[in-house]
């Protein structure tokens with residue numbers, strides 16, 4: 001096995017290379033860098049989600065600016081369902097981030113349709129934490145059904161909304177109102193934002209709701225201090241450790257699922273179509289022979 005120097009992860013270029021490897025083969029990269037993973041939580045992982053176009057990326061870039069001004073090292077990971085082909089470098093989210101300070105580390109990671117947190121994103125978070133970032137902000141697409149994976153990998157979930165989001169009822173139906181620890185009504189420069197703010201406040205029963213404008217950078221200080229207050233409460237209560245455990249459970253589970261799925265697909269492709277059509281009575285036999293071959297294949301892998 002190649003010896004890895006964990007200190008290398010602190011170098012941006014080296015870190016980028018390792019994250020590209022994680023993008024291509026997350027399990028192998030996880031195995032190779034497992035000695036570098038932290039024991040004590042080092043980074044605060046903030047999940048940012050919300051409907052399309054509410055300003056998640058803009059808000060993240062404004063938060064990064066605010067946090068780096070306070071001397072923190074910040075990384076952002078933008079989960080992007082658009083395309084695996086551009087390889088994490090030139091995806092849509094990145095270019096919509098104005099005012100990014102040079103020292104911020106921003107990566108896109110692609111996700112298959114409908115996956116909000118693929119294994120490669122969770123492994124990337126581990127590597128960013130090993131690289132010593134104080135904050136790791138993760139943007140996940142909020143389109144379609146709300147995927148609760150974000151709860152499993154974040155220490156804190158920020159749900160971003162905006163005025164005139166259309167059918168507000170749809171937002172509630174999609175489960176957004178349950179998953180947030182903190183709600184942000186972005187685009188407060190739009191006059192209708194007060195209405196949305198009051199509406200969200202009435203729905204989330206006591207959870208913090210903050211009105212900001214990512215574009216004009218208003219109220220970012222209040223947002224960041226609320227995030228920090230919630231994080232420190234969680235640190236004291238032991239919730240952060242529990243969150244960390246959950247994130248790693250997620251990684252183990254997803255790695256096993258990926259292994260199983262790959263093996264299963266290749267075994268299934270060998271089943272003769274004629275059996276399925278002409279001899280359905282043999283289906284139970286097909287299942288047990290596939291089960292046996294799966295066990296055999298899996299016992300040979302990593």
Ligand SMILES: Nc1nc2c(ncn2[C@@H]2O[C@H](COP(=O)(O)OP(=O)(O)OP(=O)(O)O)[C@@H](O)[C@H]2O)c(=O)[nH]1
Pocket residue numbers: 051052053054055056057058059093096141142186187188189190212213214215216
């Ligand atoms: N007026 C106003 N526009 C904003 C504000 N924040 C973001 N926008 C605009 O809203 C649009 C969407 O912003 P993004 O940051 O890309 O939103 P997003 O939620 O990341 O979008 P997706 O990743 O596609 O879901 C852009 O045209 C932004 O310029 C704001 O505070 N006020």
Ligand SMILES: [Mg+2]
Pocket residue numbers: 056057058093139
């Ligand atoms: Mg975005």
